[in-house]
Structures are given as C-alpha cells and as structure tokens.
Amino acid sequence: MEKHSIYEPFGVDLDLVQGILREPDNHLIRKASSMKGHYADAKALDDLIHQGDPLHYEVFEKEVPQAYGHLMFGISKLQPGTVNGECFMTKGHYHAIPETAEVYLCLCGKGYMLMKTTEGECRAEYMERGRIVYVPPYWAHRSVNVGSEPLTTLFIYPADAGHNYGDIEQEGFPKRIYLRHGKVEIV
Numbered sequence: 001m002e003k004h005s006i007y008e009p010f011g012v013d014l015d016l017v018q019g020i021l022r023e024p025d026n027h028l029i030r031k032a033s034s035m036k037g038h039y040a041d042a043k044a045l046d047d048l049i050h051q052g053d054p055l056h057y058e059v060f061e062k063e064v065p066q067a068y069g070h071l072m073f074g075i076s077k078l079q080p081g082t083v084n085g086e087c088f089m090t091k092g093h094y095h096a097i098p099e100t101a102e103v104y105l106c107l108c109g110k111g112y113m114l115m116k117t118t119e120g121e122c123r124a125e126y127m128e129r130g131r132i133v134y135v136p137p138y139w140a141h142r143s144v145n146v147g148s149e150p151l152t153t154l155f156i157y158p159a160d161a162g163h164n165y166g167d168i169e170q171e172g173f174p175k176r177i178y179l180r181h182g183k184v185e186i187v
C-alpha cells in the first residue's frame, strides 16, 4: 500500500473585528501603486499614488503545501474607496491550473465578485456578510468593494491551483463597477 505523508492538523484564529487572520504565515500587501493598468482612469490612480499610495488590499494566509489534495485558505481584506468613482478592487486572476474552483465567504463589508471567462462571459455576484460565492473552474475572479468599510472574505481553494494573470493586465474585465452619488453602477 502507498504510504501517505501525514501533515499535522492545526487551527487558527480570526480577528473578526479587524477582519484579519491572527498569526498569518504570509501577509501580502497591495497598495494603489500595485494596481497600475487596472482602472479606467489611469491619471486618477496616479494622483492617488502621489497622494501617499494608500493601502488597497491585504491577504493573510497560513502556509500549507502547494500540493494536490491540500487546501489553501486565508483572509482577503479590501479597503473601501474609489479611483474617480471606480470602486477599489483586487487585480484578479485565473488559476494556473484552470480547472480549479474557489469558495469565498464574506465576513464583512459589501461588494461583488466579478468573474469572467477567456470567452468573454462576465458575471457579478453580490457579497455581503454571511454570503458565500462559488467561483467555478475557468473563471477569473476579482473582488470589488462597493461599501464604506473593508470587504473581508475567507477564501478556500486547491493549494496547487496557482495564479495566472493571463489577459487581465491587458484587457481587464468586461465590466467595471462604479459608485456614483452613493449608487452602485455596473457598466
């Protein structure tokens, strides 16, 4: 019989007030300057960068083997704000193994999971505290914060899935989400 390598079980704590994972192994920080090329108004993003390059989003993860069978999980915390009306968002990615899915549980804030395929299909799934979004295989995904507090989500996906920025940096997503006079517009 094949011998399995046995990995130690563990538990972690969430700080549900701050919306962060306590004692993460990895803490990814993306500021406004990481988002060049992603917003419709590049000049407005440049202005924001020159005004102090504010924090855009953070990802807190526990280290698990990036191997088949393991699950990667963590917390994504996306700040509220807009770039000339376009809501703060994550870069978005496909998975490097495209036939892998991902689940997001929204813990606080309000926003959308924007998803697209390489064929140009695009969907926006609403997120608020308590809502779960399923990102099926082959869909690129980006979180968008339309609220006034951080959009915090727990994500879980196959640990070997990897990230692929594919056509996103050149083409973006077919839809953009704006906040104008307090109203959300998906265009």
Ligand SMILES: O=P(O)(O)OC[C@H]1O[C@](O)(CO)[C@@H](O)[C@@H]1O
Binding pocket: 028, 030, 059, 076, 090, 091, 092, 093, 142, 155, 163
């Ligand atoms: O690639 P993006 O869109 O910047 O998002 C980064 C983060 O998103 C996650 O896939 C979780 O949503 C993390 O694994 C990753 O570090």
Ligand SMILES: [Fe+2]
Binding pocket: 093, 094, 095, 102, 141, 157
């Ligand atoms: Fe993902």
